[in-house]
Amino acid sequence: MENAGHAPQILTAKAAGLVGCVQCGRVHRPGVMVCDRCGAAIASRDTTSVQRVWAWLFAGLVVYVPANIYPMLRTTVLGKTSESTIFGGVVDLMHHGSYGIAAIVFFASIIIPCSKFAAIAFLALSVQRKVRMSAGARHKLYEVVEFVGRWSMIDVFVVAILASLVQLDFAASINPGIAAVSFAVSVAFTMISAESFDSRLIWDADEDEHHG
Amino acid sequence: MAQLPALDELIACPSCDALYLERDVAPGETASCLRCHAVLEAPRRTAMTRIIMLALAAIILMVAAIFFPFLELEVAGRAHRASLLDTVRAFSSGLTAPLTVAMAALIVILPLTRFGAIIYTLAPMAFGNHPWPHAQSAFRMAEALRPWAMAEVFIVGVAVALVKVAGLAHLSLGPAFWAFVGLVIVTVLKDNFMSRLTVWKTLDTRRKF
Ligand SMILES: [Zn+2]
Ligand SMILES: [Zn+2]
Numbered sequence: 001m002e003n004a005g006h007a008p009q010i011l012t013a014k015a016a017g018l019v020g021c022v023q024c025g026r027v028h029r030p031g032v033m034v035c036d037r038c039g040a041a042i043a044s045r046d047t048t049s050v051q052r053v054w055a056w057l058f059a060g061l062v063v064y065v066p067a068n069i070y071p072m073l074r075t076t077v078l079g080k081t082s083e084s085t086i087f088g089g090v091v092d093l094m095h096h097g098s099y100g101i102a103a104i105v106f107f108a109s110i111i112i113p114c115s116k117f118a119a120i121a122f123l124a125l126s127v128q129r130k131v132r133m134s135a136g137a138r139h140k141l142y143e144v145v146e147f148v149g150r151w152s153m154i155d156v157f158v159v160a161i162l163a164s165l166v167q168l169d170f171a172a173s174i175n176p177g178i179a180a181v182s183f184a185v186s187v188a189f190t191m192i193s194a195e196s197f198d199s200r201l202i203w204d205a206d207e208d209e210h211h212g
Numbered sequence: 213m214a215q216l217p218a219l220d221e222l223i224a225c226p227s228c229d230a231l232y233l234e235r236d237v238a239p240g241e242t243a244s245c246l247r248c249h250a251v252l253e254a255p256r257r258t259a260m261t262r263i264i265m266l267a268l269a270a271i272i273l274m275v276a277a278i279f280f281p282f283l284e285l286e287v288a289g290r291a292h293r294a295s296l297l298d299t300v301r302a303f304s305s306g307l308t309a310p311l312t313v314a315m316a317a318l319i320v321i322l323p324l325t326r327f328g329a330i331i332y333t334l335a336p337m338a339f340g341n342h343p344w345p346h347a348q349s350a351f352r353m354a355e356a357l358r359p360w361a362m363a364e365v366f367i368v369g370v371a372v373a374l375v376k377v378a379g380l381a382h383l384s385l386g387p388a389f390w391a392f393v394g395l396v397i398v399t400v401l402k403d404n405f406m407s408r409l410t411v412w413k414t415l416d417t418r419r420k421f
Contacts, residue, residue: 003232003246010247013224013231016216020224020231023352024412025252027222027231037416039348093376101375104368139228139248150359153318157362157369160315162376163302164294165285165383172287172380176308184311191359200229203247 012203019044022200049198053124056196060189061117063182071177073159083177086110086155108154109183116152116190119145120197127201138202145194152187156180223409225250237410254407260338260414266402267327273395274324281386283370285377296320296388323361323399329354330402333415343415351415355408364396 003010013020019028023040035042071083084092086109093102119141125131126138133141159180166174216222223234228248237243242254256262278296285292300319303311333351336344370389377383 003230010230012229013222014229016231018216018219018222018224018231020226020229022226023355023408024416025223025226025409026412026416027219027224029219038352038412040352096379098375101372104372136248146359150362150365151368153362153365154369154372156311157299157315157319157366158373158376160299160302160311161283161294161370161373164298165283165292165373166377166380168285168287168290168292175305176303176311178307180303181308181311184314188314195359199227199248203228203230 012200014044014200014204022198045200045204046198049196049201050124050127052196053120053193056189056193057117057120057124060186060193063189064113064117064186067179067183067186070179070182072155072179072183073162074175074177076173076175078171085179086183089155105155105158108152112148112152113186113190116145116149116194120190120193123197123202127204135203139199142194142197142199142202149187149191149194152190153184156184156187223252225252226409251407253410253413255410256405256407259405259407259410260334263402263405264331264334264338266398266405267330270327270395270398270402271324273391273398274320274327276391277388277395278320280388280391282388282392283374284384284386285381286384287381293386296392318360318362319366322357323363323395326354326357326361329357330406333411337414337418341418343418347415351411358403361399363392363399367392367396 013027017030019030019032019042020026021028021035021038021040021042024035024038026035026037028035028042030044032042034040068086070085072086072089073084075082075084086105090102090106090110093099093105122131123138123142123145126133131138159176162174163176166172217233221234223232224230225232225245225248227250228245230245230247232245232252237253237255239255239257243252244250245252280295281293282296282299283294285294296319300315301312303309303315329350332344333347333354336342336347370392374383
């Protein structure tokens with residue numbers, strides 16, 4: 001498709017005095033509140049976006065703490081109960097020699113959530129002040145954050161499957177711990193945080209820089 | 213600045229707001245944003261029919277996954293079976309009870325709702341008719357639910373769980389497990405065929421005549 005402006009300067013709907021719909025791409029005159037093609041609410045830029053991103057991110061961070069402190073799994077073997085946290089589960093897997101699976105769990109439950117917190121915070125900060133990273137690179141980062149977030153839910157599903165399967169009365173039983181709840185809530189909050197982010201803001205900051 | 217063309221001839225990139233002159237994209241071609249590389253339009257021949265077929269297949273596979281045995285654990289001659297619903301109910305006792313609702317939603321209810329909404333939106337269009345009432349709301353919902361329908365995440369979770377139990381007992385996979393794997397493949401295929409902006413454009417033109 002050809003850009004309505006002249007290369008290399010990309011013309012945006014905002015710069016042209018128009019408003020684009022983020023759902024269906026239809027272009028509207030300013031002042032229109034609801035898209036006539038798809039019915040979504042429209043705004044040139046979502047001004048409350050960054051605030052909501054911070055609020056959900058903070059909430060996600062707060063519930064991530066108990067998720068790591070409290071037990072994720074309670075395993076009872078022959079009457080003896082042991083509890084394991086997220087990190088403890090990874091260590092157990094490594095002791096059993098399942099390095100691949102340990103890596104998956106470690107990535108999904110520790111590396112991804114932590115780098116996601118950092119990445120969202122960085123993106124939110126980057127639209128509020130100037131940063132060195134180019135808009136193109138930040139957009140890529142945003143896409144990765146958006147794509148990867150839901151995969152953190154793996155550990156919650158693992159706990160559910162183990163708990164439903166391993167119920168062998170006295171011999172062995174596995175029950176979910178309270179950390180499973182706070183972990184699931186934390187993943188959900190950070191997903192909402194990432195979705196609240198208006199990715200068009202990434203490019204606005206870049207443009208202001210070009211215009212001096 | 214030169215006079216801008218009529219609004220109908222313009223399209224704004226949903227990811228970065230770059231403004232484009234809309235031209236018809238031929239089936240098989242993909243139009244992407246020059247700046248952020250987001251896919252704008254990717255019409256495919258008979259895509260609507262294919263998406264509906266895949267969504268229907270997904271619903272059937274989901275029903276199979278619910279009613280057949282999912283996993284079976286055998287320790288010292290005693291077998292323990294778990295269905296998909298058992299895994300959903302795993303959190304139902306004590307403090308973890310609220311997770312039951314979330315599990316049911318993420319694994320079963322939201323994916324089913326999404327398939328239903330997609331069929332509702334696209335079925336009349338595949339047969340060249342006017343969209344059904346509230347087709348816009350249905351498709352908006354289907355798009356909003358996309359990140360929350362976690363069938364494929366669940367299947368990776370199953371794989372991890374299998375390895376964790378492997379040392380403890382003998383484990384076998386039931387037909388429901390394979391139905392669920394099929395469901396994940398079908399969902400990924402379907403989402404690849406579907407280009408959001410193309411669907412909206414088709415809905416819009418179909419409404420007008
Ligand atoms: Zn729209
Ligand atoms: Zn773009």
